[in-house]
Amino acid sequence: MAVFTTVTLDDLTQWIRQFPLGQARALKGIASGIENTNYFLTTERGEYVLTIFENLDFAQLPFYVQLMAHLARRGIPVPDPVANDQGELVVPLQGKPAVIVSKLEGASQMDPQPVHCAEGGRMLARMHLAGRDFPLRQPNLRGLDWWLETAPKVMPFLSAANEALLATEIAYQKAFADTPTYRGLPRGPVHADLFRNNVMFVGDKLTGCFDFYFAGCDTWLFDVAVTVNDWCIDQATGALDAARTEAMLAAYQAERPFTPEEREAWQPMLRAAALRFWLSRLYDFHLPREAEMLTPHDPTHFERILRDRLALQAPELPA
Ligand SMILES: Nc1ncnc2c1ncn2[C@@H]1O[C@H](COP(=O)(O)OP(=O)(O)OP(=O)(O)O)[C@@H](O)[C@H]1O
Numbered sequence: 258m259a260v261f262t263t264v265t266l267d268d269l270t271q272w273i274r275q276f277p278l279g280q281a282r283a284l285k286g287i288a289s290g291i292e293n294t295n296y297f298l299t300t301e302r303g304e305y306v307l308t309i310f311e312n313l314d315f316a317q318l319p320f321y322v323q324l325m326a327h328l329a330r331r332g333i334p335v336p337d338p339v340a341n342d343q344g345e346l347v348v349p350l351q352g353k354p355a356v357i358v359s360k361l362e363g364a365s366q367m368d369p370q371p372v373h374c375a376e377g378g379r380m381l382a383r384m385h386l387a388g389r390d391f392p393l394r395q396p397n398l399r400g401l402d403w404w405l406e407t408a409p410k411v412m413p414f415l416s417a418a419n420e421a422l423l424a425t426e427i428a429y430q431k432a433f434a435d436t437p438t439y440r441g442l443p444r445g446p447v448h449a450d451l452f453r454n455n456v457m458f459v460g461d462k463l464t465g466c467f468d469f470y471f472a473g474c475d476t477w478l479f480d481v482a483v484t485v486n487d488w489c490i491d492q493a494t495g496a497l498d499a500a501r502t503e504a505m506l507a508a509y510q511a512e513r514p515f516t517p518e519e520r521e522a523w524q525p526m527l528r529a530a531a532l533r534f535w536l537s538r539l540y541d542f543h544l545p546r547e548a549e550m551l552t553p554h555d556p557t558h559f560e561r562i563l564r565d566r567l568a569l570q571a572p573e574l575p576a
C-alpha cells in the first residue's frame with residue numbers, strides 16, 4: 258500500500274478546475290512506492306498521475322518538478338507536470354503539496370536484457386545533455402556530505418567488519434572527491450536513482466522514466482554508476498554482467514562520449530554508487546522514519562555490490 262493520503266473523486270471536483278484538464282472521471286490508488294501517495298487520474302483530457310508529497314514540503318519541490326518540465330520540453334520521456342491557471346506546478350491538496358503529471362505508457366522491465374540496458378544508457382546520456390541549460394541548482398542531497406553525516410548514525414548497528422568497511426570506504430571517497438580527476442568530471446542535473454523500477458518499457462522500447470525526487474546536481478558518471486549497479490548485475494551476487502554493462506555503456510557513449518577523467522574515475526564511482534545505497538538502506542533499516550510504512554529494502558544487497566567492486570577490476574569504459 259502506498260496511499261497515505263486518501264482522496265476521492267468528490268474531493269477533486271472543485272480542486273481540478275484550476276487545471277486545463279476538464280472534469281475528473283476516475284481515480285485509482287497506486288499500490289507501489291514508499292515515499293509518496295500516487296493515484297492514476299483520468300480526466301476528460303486523458304490519463305495522468307496525481308502525486309501527493311508526504312515527506313517533501315513546498316520549498317523543496319521546485320528543483321524536481323521544474324527539472325521534469327525542462328526535460329519534457331526537450332523531448333526526454335519524463336512525466337510532464339501540468340500547470341494550473343496561475344502557472345503553478347505544485348498546488349496544495351489536503352494541506353500537502355501535490356502535482357499532476359502526464360502518465361507514461363508501459364511497465365518496468367524487472368529482468369533487463371542488453372537491449373533494455375542499451376535503451377537505458379541512451380536515454381541517460383540524452384537526459385544529461387538536455388539538463389545542461391537547466392537553471393536551478395541543488396546539490397545531490399544523498400552525496401558525500403550526507404554520507405559523512407549519516408555513517409556515524411548507523412555505525413552502532415554494524416558488525417566490526419562492516420563498520421571497518423564503511424569507515425574505510427567513506428575515507429576513500431572523501432579523498433577521491435578531493436582529486437583533480439574528480440574535480441574534472443563533467444556534471445549537471447542527474448536523476449541519481451535510475452533503478453529499473455523507475456523506467457518504463459513497451460516491449461523492448463523505453464517509454465520513459467520517473468521518480469525524480471532524489472535528483473540533484475552531481476557528476477554525470479555517478480548517475481551512470483548508479484544505473485549500471487542496478488541494471489547490469491547478477492542479482493544474487495551483485496557482480497557486473499559483461500553483456501549488459503557493455504550494452505549500456507556503449508549506448509551512453511554513442512550519445513555523449515566519456516572523457517579521460519571519467520575513464521580514470523570509473524572504478525571509484527562504481528564504489529561510490531554502491532556506498533550511497535548501502536548507506537541509505539542501512540539508515541532506513543536501522544532508523545526508520547515514523548511515517549514509513551513499508552518494509553525497508555535489503556541493505557546487504559549493496560554491501561555485496563560494494564565488496565564486489567572493491568575486489569574486482571571493473572571493465573574499462575568504452576573508448
Ligand atoms: N508518470 C507516471 N506514469 C506512469 N506510472 C507512474 C508515473 N509515476 C508513478 N507511476 C507509478 O507509480 C508507482 C509509484 O511511483 P514512485 O516510484 O514515483 O513512488 P514513490 O512513492 O516515490 O516510490 P519509491 O521512492 O519507492 O520509488 C510507480 O511504480 C509507477 O508504477
Ligand SMILES: N[C@@H](CCO)C(=O)O
Nearest residue numbers: 450452534537538554
Ligand atoms: N532505489 C532506492 C530506493 C529509493 O528510491 C533503493 O533501491 O534503495
